[in-house]
Amino acid sequence: MQYLAGVPEHRTSTGLNNRKLLMWAFLGSDVMFFGSLITTHLIYRGQSLTGPAEEILNIPVTSISTFVLLMSSLAMVLALAAIQRGNIRGMRLWLSATAVLGMIFIGFQMFEFYEFAHLGLTPRTNLFGSTFLVMTGFHGAHVTFGVFWLWSLVFLSFKGKVRQDTSLDVEIAGLYWHFVDIVWIVIFGVVYLIGAYGVEASDAAHAVAGMLS
Amino acid sequence: MATTARVGILQRPLAPTGVWSWITTVDHKRIGILYGVTALIMFLIGGLEALAIRAQLATSDANVISAETFNALFTMHGTTMVFMVVMPAGAAFFNFLIPLMIGARDVAFPRLNAFSYWLFLFGTVLMNVSFLAGAAPDSGWFGYAPLTANTFTPSASVDYWVLGLQVLGLGTLIAGFNFVVTILNLRAPGMTLMRMPVFVWMTLIISFLIIFAFPVLTIALTLLMFDRFFGTNFFAMAAGADPLLWQHFFWIFGHPEVYILILPAMGIVSDVLPTFARKPLFGYATVVFAGAAIAFLGFGVWAHHMFTVGLGAWATGAFAVATMTIAVPTGVKIFNWMATLYGGSLRFQTPMLFALGFILMFMLGGLSGVMHASVPVDTQQQDSYFVVAHFHYVLFGGSVFGLMAGIYYWFPKFTGRMLREGIGKVHFWIMLIGFNLTFMPMHVLGVLGMPRRIYTYSADQGWDLLNGIVSAGAFIIAISLLVFLYNVWTSLRNNPRVTTTNPWGASTLEWSIPNPPPVYNFAVVPTVRSLHPLWDEDANPIDPPALPPVDARAIHMPSPSYWPVVLAGAITLLAAGLLIWKQASLPGLVIMMASGVLMLYSLFRFAVEPATEPVHGHGAHGAAAHH
Amino acid sequence: MATIHDHAAEHGRHPGVRQYITIAVILGIITLIEVGIFFLEITSWLMAMILLTLSLSKFALVVGYFMHLKFDDKRFMALFVIPMIAMVSIAVVLLAVFGNLTR
Numbered sequence: 001m002q003y004l005a006g007v008p009e010h011r012t013s014t015g016l017n018n019r020k021l022l023m024w025a026f027l028g029s030d031v032m033f034f035g036s037l038i039t040t041h042l043i044y045r046g047q048s049l050t051g052p053a054e055e056i057l058n059i060p061v062t063s064i065s066t067f068v069l070l071m072s073s074l075a076m077v078l079a080l081a082a083i084q085r086g087n088i089r090g091m092r093l094w095l096s097a098t099a100v101l102g103m104i105f106i107g108f109q110m111f112e113f114y115e116f117a118h119l120g121l122t123p124r125t126n127l128f129g130s131t132f133l134v135m136t137g138f139h140g141a142h143v144t145f146g147v148f149w150l151w152s153l154v155f156l157s158f159k160g161k162v163r164q165d166t167s168l169d170v171e172i173a174g175l176y177w178h179f180v181d182i183v184w185i186v187i188f189g190v191v192y193l194i195g196a197y198g199v200e201a202s203d204a205a206h207a208v209a210g211m212l213s
Numbered sequence: 214m215a216t217t218a219r220v221g222i223l224q225r226p227l228a229p230t231g232v233w234s235w236i237t238t239v240d241h242k243r244i245g246i247l248y249g250v251t252a253l254i255m256f257l258i259g260g261l262e263a264l265a266i267r268a269q270l271a272t273s274d275a276n277v278i279s280a281e282t283f284n285a286l287f288t289m290h291g292t293t294m295v296f297m298v299v300m301p302a303g304a305a306f307f308n309f310l311i312p313l314m315i316g317a318r319d320v321a322f323p324r325l326n327a328f329s330y331w332l333f334l335f336g337t338v339l340m341n342v343s344f345l346a347g348a349a350p351d352s353g354w355f356g357y358a359p360l361t362a363n364t365f366t367p368s369a370s371v372d373y374w375v376l377g378l379q380v381l382g383l384g385t386l387i388a389g390f391n392f393v394v395t396i397l398n399l400r401a402p403g404m405t406l407m408r409m410p411v412f413v414w415m416t417l418i419i420s421f422l423i424i425f426a427f428p429v430l431t432i433a434l435t436l437l438m439f440d441r442f443f444g445t446n447f448f449a450m451a452a453g454a455d456p457l458l459w460q461h462f463f464w465i466f467g468h469p470e471v472y473i474l475i476l477p478a479m480g481i482v483s484d485v486l487p488t489f490a491r492k493p494l495f496g497y498a499t500v501v502f503a504g505a506a507i508a509f510l511g512f513g514v515w516a517h518h519m520f521t522v523g524l525g526a527w528a529t530g531a532f533a534v535a536t537m538t539i540a541v542p543t544g545v546k547i548f549n550w551m552a553t554l555y556g557g558s559l560r561f562q563t564p565m566l567f568a569l570g571f572i573l574m575f576m577l578g579g580l581s582g583v584m585h586a587s588v589p590v591d592t593q594q595q596d597s598y599f600v601v602a603h604f605h606y607v608l609f610g611g612s613v614f615g616l617m618a619g620i621y622y623w624f625p626k627f628t629g630r631m632l633r634e635g636i637g638k639v640h641f642w643i644m645l646i647g648f649n650l651t652f653m654p655m656h657v658l659g660v661l662g663m664p665r666r667i668y669t670y671s672a673d674q675g676w677d678l679l680n681g682i683v684s685a686g687a688f689i690i691a692i693s694l695l696v697f698l699y700n701v702w703t704s705l706r707n708n709p710r711v712t713t714t715n716p717w718g719a720s721t722l723e724w725s726i727p728n729p730p731p732v733y734n735f736a737v738v739p740t741v742r743s744l745h746p747l748w749d750e751d752a753n754p755i756d757p758p759a760l761p762p763v764d765a766r767a768i769h770m771p772s773p774s775y776w777p778v779v780l781a782g783a784i785t786l787l788a789a790g791l792l793i794w795k796q797a798s799l800p801g802l803v804i805m806m807a808s809g810v811l812m813l814y815s816l817f818r819f820a821v822e823p824a825t826e827p828v829h830g831h832g833a834h835g836a837a838a839h840h
Numbered sequence: 841m842a843t844i845h846d847h848a849a850e851h852g853r854h855p856g857v858r859q860y861i862t863i864a865v866i867l868g869i870i871t872l873i874e875v876g877i878f879f880l881e882i883t884s885w886l887m888a889m890i891l892l893t894l895s896l897s898k899f900a901l902v903v904g905y906f907m908h909l910k911f912d913d914k915r916f917m918a919l920f921v922i923p924m925i926a927m928v929s930i931a932v933v934l935l936a937v938f939g940n941l942t943r
Contacts (some may be wrong), residue, residue, distance in 0.1 A: 016913055018321045021394050024916045025424055027866045028923040029386065032428035035927030036462065040436065040447070042931070049453045067868060070898075074864035077906050116882045123445045125451055134436070135893050154816065158930045161821075163605035182899050183467035189895025193878050194888050423925050463932060512926055518935070528937050 023172045033107040034183050037138055041131040041191060048126035052119055057196040058112065065108035066188045069143075072183045074099035076174045093159050095170070098177065099150040103141050110142045121141045132191070139187060142180045149173050221440060225772060226793050237773035241731060244330050246627065251334055252301040258341075259293035260285045260694065262686060265760065267651075271670040272686035274394035275283035279703045283668035284351035284722070291354030292374065295474065297337045298417065303386060304333075306619055307416040312394065313723035313730060314413050316401025316739045321394040323771040324819065325387055331781030332384025339376025339785055341372060347740055350374035353666065358437055358448035372795065374549045375438050376788040382434070383426055383784070389423030392416055393591030401722075403741035407501075410721045411494065411738045414463035414501045415480030419473050426512070433462035442795060457522055464515035472511045474608060476504060476573075478615020479546060484569045485618050486550055488563035488719040490557025493745060496549045502813025503542035503549075510539040518589045524834075529588055538584035540579065547576055557596035563637030564717075567618035570645050580601055596666075599659025617644075617697075625716050629707040629728045636700040644693035652685025654679040721744035733768040772826040775820035783812035854895050855905060863905045 005213060046053070075097040082090030113133065116122070123133045154174060156162050162169055217252055235243060266286050269277040277287070312319055343349045348369040352361045361371045396417045400409070409417075436447040437459070446452035450457060487494045494500060509704060518530040524532075550572050558566070581603040583590040594600055625630045658679050663670065670676055715768065716722040724747055743749045786808035787836050794801025855863075872923055874894050904910035910916050935941050 013400040013404070014397050014915065016398065016915065018394050018398050020916075021398060021919075022322070022390055025390050025393050028919045029390070029424040029428055029851075031923045031927050032425055033432060035931060036429050036432035039931040039934055040432075040458065043455065043458065044453075045940065047453045047455075055865060059875065059878055063871065067871055070867050070871065071864065073867075073902060073906050077860045078857060081860065108785075122445060123439065125445050130439070130447055130452075134439055134445065134447075138435075148813070151917075156821070163853055174905055178902055181906075182902050185895055185902065186897045187889055189874065189898075192933060193891050196878075200875045207922060209843070260911055425926065426850065457938075461937070616884070635867075691875060 004048060007088055017168060020168065020175075023175050025125065027175065030179065030183075033138070034135075034186075037135040038136060038186065038190065041135050044127040044131050045195065048128040051129065052116075053126065054129040054196045056116060056119055056121055057192055059192060059196060060113070061112070062188065062192055065095075065099075065105050065112075066184065068101050069105045069181050070109070071183050072098045072105065073178050076177045080170050080174050081166065083164060083167045083170050088157060088163070090172065091162070092154055095150050095154050095157075097155070099147050102147045102177075104148070105199065106143055106147070110134065113137075120207040136187065136189070139180070139183055142183070146173075146177050146180055149176065182193045214710070225774065225822075229606075234773065236778055237327075237775055239319070239327050239771050239773055239777070240728065241308050241312050241320050241323065241326060242732075243304050248301045248308055248333070249305030249332055249627075251337070252298050252305055254719025255293055255297040255301070255337065256383055259290050259298055259695070260691060261448070262290040262293065265689060266540075266566060267684040267687040268669075269668060270680050273670055273674070273677050275669055278668075280668040281351065284666075285349035287666060288353050290345075292340070292378075293352065294418055294608070295354060296378065297333075299367075299474045299616070300385065300607065301333055302616050303474070303618055304329075304385075306412070306477060306616070306623070307392060307419075308479065310623065311395060311416055312399065313726065313734055314410050314721055315396065315399060315404055316722055316735060317395065317399040318734050318738075318768070319667055319771060320391055321399055322391050324774050324822075324824070325391050327393065328773070328777035328781055328819075329384040329388035331778045332387070332784065333381050335785035336379070336381025336384065337368070338793075339380055339788060340373050343373035343377075346373070348373060355463050356459075357442070357463070359450055359454070359456055361437060361441075361459075362448045363441055364449070369609055369733050369792065369795065371437075374793060375434050375441065379434050379438070379787055380785050381432065382431055384781070385423055386427045386431070389420045390429065390767070392420040393424065396420070396448035401735075401739050401741055403634060404684045404722075406496065407738040407742045409739055410480075411478035411483035411497070411500055411504075412477075415483075415504055418504050419476050422469045422473050422476075422508050423510065426466045426473070426676065428495075429462055429695055433466070444789060456818045457519070460519050460522065461515065464518040465512070467518065468509070469511045471607075472507055474612050475615075478509075478571060478575075478612045478619075479504065479624070481615050481619035482550065482571050483546075484719075484721060485564050485568040485622050486553045488622075488717050489560045489562060489568070490554050491560070491718075492553065492628045493720075494549065495555075497744060500546055500549050503545045507539060510535065510542070510544035514539055517585060517591070518583075520588050521595045533586050533588050535777060537583065540586070543579055547572060547579075553738075561617050562621075562623035562717075563632065563634060563641060564618045566641045567614050567621060567637065571611060571614040571618060571640065574606055574614055574645075574648065575668055578608075578610055582607060587674075594659060596664055598655045598663045598665055599657035600718040601665050602652050602659060606653070607616075609652070614644075614648075619642075622717065623723075624704070625711045625728045626723060627729060629667060629710045630704055630706060631658055631711060631716065632700050632704045633708065636703070637697060640700060642694040643689060645695060647686050647689030647691075647693055651683050651690060652686070654682050654686075658683070686817040690695065715747060720748040736768075769825055771824045774819075774822060776815050776822060780812065780815040783808045783815055787812060787815035816821060855911075861907070865900055867898055867901060870894050 014021070041105065075094045079094035079098060080086075082094055116129075116133075119131045121133075123130050153162055153170060179205045235247070238244065238247075264285065265278055268285055269275050276629070308320070309319075318663065340350070350356075350370045352366055352371055352374070352375055356374060359365060361374075373450060394412060396409070436445070440447050446454055448454050448456075450456060478706070478818040483494055483500055515534040516528060516534045520529055520532075520617065550719075577785035585594065585603070586599075621632055621637055658676055659672075661676065661679075663674070663676050668682075711728050711811065714727055716728075717724070722739065722741065725739065737748070743757060787805055790801050790808055792801075874891060877891060877894075880887070903920070915916065932941075
């Protein structure tokens with residue numbers, strides 16, 4: 001993101017790069033965004049009055065899309081490793097792979113939403129539909145933005161604007177991409193697996209309460 | 214794409230003066246002035262709303278305005294004063310002053326800074342357009358859902374409120390990121406964290422509060438937006454939603470917000486008092502850590518706004534204790550300020566008067582506030598005028614008095630001219646008297662049982678006399694503001710330029726450079742060796758006197774840019790398109806798609822544009838050289 | 841872990857390609873275990889805790905290695921972990937207040 005530069009890059013007081021610090025501050029802030037959405041979903045868990053809820057979640061299919069997103073993170077670090085060694089073609093290849101895997105993930109999500117609508121679950125159906133679809137949709141929007149970002153980097157690399165000396169651009173995009181991945185790790189674990197498990201959250205809470213007392 | 218870059222309006226603007234130079238500016242000082250002027254205009258609008266409210270409540274069974282108008286006015290008065298006056302006024306100070314105080318030439322991301330301002334302005338305009346559309350928000354400034362859900366407020370009023378706040382809030386968030394990075398990373402050599410002026414510290418803390426608290430508001434607003442526009446069920450009681458969800462989210466944001474509003478004033482006062490007492494701030498480190506403690510604890514006290522909703526004994530008790538705890542660091546600060554005054558050689562010039570007014574009025578507000586930590590007392594006072602009195606003592610007696618101290622103190626830094634001392638003192642006393650006449654009787658009214666947000670009351674309640682005094686006080690405050698405006702006008706017109714760089718004899722770095730500062734702020738980036746660089750100047754000169762004259766044209770400053778205002782405009786248009794979509798789906802859809810494309814395009818251009826135009830850099834900021 | 845760290849120290853701040861692939865394989869295996877546990881259909885809080893722990897370990901691996909937080913400046917860690925702690929605390933309090941933990 002040399003091209004995103006603010007003030008010319010000189011020595012900073014902390015020794016930390018301005019844009020990298022900005023990205024980490026943003027990710028800290030984004031924790032609060034996703035945290036609020038996931039909390040809303042958990043608060044309304046089991047409160048839906050009508051329509052399908054957790055039982056509708058398709059774990060096998062989502063396991064595959066989760067794996068796809070995990071592998072996109074691998075492709076992302078490989079892209080960074082490539083550009084840090086000055087291998088622009090390698091970077092381009094891995095960045096494209098990351099973006100394509102991200103697009104496949106989005107495809108899975110569209111398929112999931114379509115299936116849910118088919119089974120009678122839309123954001124308007126019940127509380128589960130509202131919280132689940134807005135939360136995962138917000139995550140999908142993050143992935144989509146990331147895909148745009150990655151293709152922009154590929155595009156700019158052809159104009160010679162992504163180089164070994166500007167590998168920070170790729171690193172920062174990578175931070176964003178991995179963050180989107182870890183948010184999905186949490187959603188897959190907490191919302192899909194535990195959520196659809198039939199394990200009442202209360203059981204877990206009793207366990208915690210038992211340990212504390 | 215690339216060819217359009219240098220054609221017509223899209224050519225990078227390089228002229229140093231004129232309207233376009235302001236619209237495309239990335240200079241933190243100009244952006245600070247834009248924030249300040251906007252906040253002042255909104256202060257007058259919000260004040261007029263308050264006057265209409267007080268005209269209606271001056272007597273019993275009055276008919277000055279209708280109940281509906283009354284609801285819209287108190288809603289917009291609250292929303293305006295919080296989001297469009299006190300917050301941007303704070304932003305005006307930290308935009309203008311932070312780089313000067315830490316010895317930097319600009320903020321870390323100058324174009325993002327301009328982007329923040331335009332989002333703030335457009336969000337403000339979007340929300341206030343609702344008056345013209347005859348659908349002003351009327352559900353209270355904290356917009357409690359489900360009252361604000363479609364079922365109970367079908368009109369477009371809440372739509373304006375939600376979307377206006379979203380746009381404005383995005384600007385605030387981005388400003389928060391910018392100042393975190395600026396303060397941490399752009400400090401001059403030797404400016405360690407514990408050598409930063411208290412105002413810089415408070416700004417850093419506020420910025421952290423913004424980036425961690427605003428997302429919660431954004432999500433709450435998003436959920437409400439989805440409910441209102443797309444028929445989701447987050448606040449639909451019929452679908453089993455919980456009526457307390459909004460309240461929790463709003464106050465998880467809302468309590469840190471309270472500190473976002475007061476900490477700038479605390480920072481200003483902590484810098485004004487030492488200057489006018491001619492001695493260093495008592496317990497600098499304590500004041501800093503107290504500020505940090507307030508911010509940290511601020512995330513754990515939100516439910517004290519909800520004691521009457523029935524949270525259960527444990528939750529209520531825990532939040533009551535947390536609330537009492539947060540009073541401790543606040544009290545510590547007040548003792549520090551008083552100890553700063555003790556034994557100092559005090560000069561009672563206008564900034565000092567406002568700073569002292571701040572301490573006294575804020576203390577009263579704090580005392581009535583900590584009463585609410587006691588659950589039985591809070592239950593008694595909930596939604597009464599006692600609460601109105603409390604938060605006005607904190608927000609007006611605290612924030613506004615503190616900001617006024619800042620305006621009088623730094624006016625020569627902003628404009629190169631002092632404000633008139635005599636008129637300033639008249640302003641202070643009228644404001645102090647008017648303020649106390651307005652808000653002191655409200656305590657009594659609250660205890661007598663007058664609920665807030667009622668548009669009229671009957672004569673047999675016996676509230677007439679006190680309400681009459683309150684309304685008279687409100688108009689006295691209005692007079693004091695006219696005096697202030699006259700002071701600004703006449704001072705700008707008639708006062709001579711200040712000749713010294715440090716007219717108050719202050720100790721901080723911003724007073725080491727000319728008034729107003731040149732575009733590049735510091736000809737040579739200073740090296741700081743103490744907490745009071747200007748007071749220790751003899752021992753540790755900031756700029757060596759033997760310094761060779763600097764060619765200002767050799768200093769590279771970021772170039773102006775269209776993209777911040779275009780991108781902010783596209784985002785606002787997207788929000789406006791959503792509003793229109795609800796009334797007429799096709800035109801709304803077209804506007805949203807067009808603005809979405811414009812948004813992505815301008816975002817890309819924003820991102821790939823170099824901060825400093827290669828052909829530029831030296832020349833256009835040659836204007837700087839003439840200062 | 842130790843070898844990964846040594847390697848990172850050798851090559852400056854970042855682990856190498858082999859380590860990245862190793863991490864990815866571990867991530868994949870953990871996901872498989874998670875899904876396997878899910879299909880065991882043993883309804884108990886213990887399984888929920890195990891799932892939560894597995895998710896957290898995936899989280900830690902991605903943040904620590906792919907985002908380099910393990911090797912990077914500790915102040916980045918603070919900037920990320922502090923809101924994390926705040927948000928988790930707020931979420932737990934909210935779930936308790938809304939009765940989700942006792943329902």
